[in-house]
Amino acid sequence: MAGSLRCQSLKHVCNASRPAGEQRIFSWHSSVLALLRRARQNEDAVLCLTNVSPRPVTVPVDLPAVGLRDGQSCRDLLDDGVYAPAAGRLDITLAPYQSIWLVTA
Numbered sequence: 001m002a003g004s005l006r007c008q009s010l011k012h013v014c015n016a017s018r019p020a021g022e023q024r025i026f027s028w029h030s031s032v033l034a035l036l037r038r039a040r041q042n043e044d045a046v047l048c049l050t051n052v053s054p055r056p057v058t059v060p061v062d063l064p065a066v067g068l069r070d071g072q073s074c075r076d077l078l079d080d081g082v083y084a085p086a087a088g089r090l091d092i093t094l095a096p097y098q099s100i101w102l103v104t105a
Helices: 002-016
Strands: 022-026 032-038 045-051 057-062 074-076 089-094 099-104
Touching: 032 057, 045 057, 045 089, 089 099
Parallel strands: none
Antiparallel strands: 022 032, 032 045, 045 099, 057 089, 074 099
């Protein structure tokens, strides 16, 4: 099962990382780098968030505004953590220097 999930994770990253894909940068917090990569030919998208500060930071993510599917949980490709949205929104707290790569599950 874990191998299957890892393959799906790699598929999301590979498709979303192609040079012809869409890229959007968000300015939600001065200590957080937020980047969305999406493959043009399909729905694969990865939202990368990195806290570049020595303090925890909470970032509100409006899933429909970002372009991720609403109503589905999101999974972190780096540690397999799962985030459940409430009303199309995730409030994600990043530890100091933490990175997460979110995809809709």
